[in-house]
Amino acid sequence: MSDAKQTKIDLSNLKAGGFIKERGKDLFTVRLRVPGGRMSISRLKKIAEVADRFGGEFVHLSVRQSIELININFRDFDAVVEELGESSQKVASCGARVRVPVACGGCEYNPNGLIDTQKSALEVDEKLFGTPTGHHKFKVAFAGCPFDCPKSATNDIGFQGAVYPELDISACISCGLCAKNCVPKAIVMGDDNKPVFSNDPCIWCGDCVKVCPTGAWSEKRRGYTARIGGKWGRNPLVGTLFATFLPEGQVVPFISSVLEWYKSKAEGKGRVRLGDTIIAEGPDSLLGHLRQQFPESIVNATIPPQVIVTQIGISK
Amino acid sequence: MQVIDLRGVSCPTNFVKVKLALEELENGDQTTILLDDGEAVKNVPRSLKAEGHKLLALKQAEEGHYVLELEKFEE
């Protein structure tokens, strides 16, 4: 076929991955970069146009909020990238790199949201997109509140919006709503008919602040809790608590610091995930590393990522 | 015989590079492809076989990478 026209492809487009070989000859899935799952209508239209022209009969909505174009011939890569670029839609990453962050809707229009997860997801995507880890994939997720719809603790780093409540007892009219609505029972009504708060069961959901009719409950601190070392798949781990009330502005340096620790500790260990590295090294090593830069937010002690056994129940 | 050295080249660039290099060969031509251990050797030979090319040999070299001998075949 030396007489056929030689295909030219800009290989630099492929550097961060996002082009995934399909079963069919010459065909690829092209995973689009949709941080936090937010997609403007104009982009959506452009994507539909490109999918219609170059792809198959459908697109796929991935579990990590991406739109994936299906059945793209690799000879069309440049054209696809260029066309999408017209609406500044970019291709995602894959492989041993920082992946596109996932986030719930956050707080702009969602009444439960305590924090602007969308802003954080965009910022992380902008600053850390495709950073090679040297070892394995690296996933980040943002949940606006402890309801945790995005299952943040199953990511390498999962952030959750959190509020620490504070009571001004003089403003309390003893309605009991805060105690009634505190699901983990961190608030109970005392004998004097005033709320009594206990720190340990509190999950920092802020429901007491929202429900109190007089504003007796207010927020003392607001920020992200960070759970580290989670993953799902063949050997699931749930990430454990490393930081509380991390200010929004410190999310990117926090992730960078975790990456730095991961890179150095997993050196020479091949394709190992962050959670397994924490289990091997012990969580104190990572706590100590992070404490230097984020002394206000790092917890005093934590436990390693927790193994979830999923193979119990095989009959015999 | 031509050698396509894809050591240090990650997915999917390695596969696309092979495809482009193969465009310059005739059916029946043989070529040697060097691939990294890990993802590269798990994916690239399988994909090439699925496209109809003949895998003649696949061996790990002492340095750790894999050497794939391939005969081009495209309908």
Ligand code: SF4
């Ligand atoms: S995690 Fe909280 S803020 Fe986010 S979608 Fe769920 S309930 Fe809403």
Ligand code: SF4
């Ligand atoms: S923040 Fe949530 S868990 Fe904590 S006391 Fe208030 S309602 Fe209870």
Ligand code: SF4
């Ligand atoms: S909701 Fe507010 S006013 Fe009602 S008992 Fe709690 S603190 Fe007091």
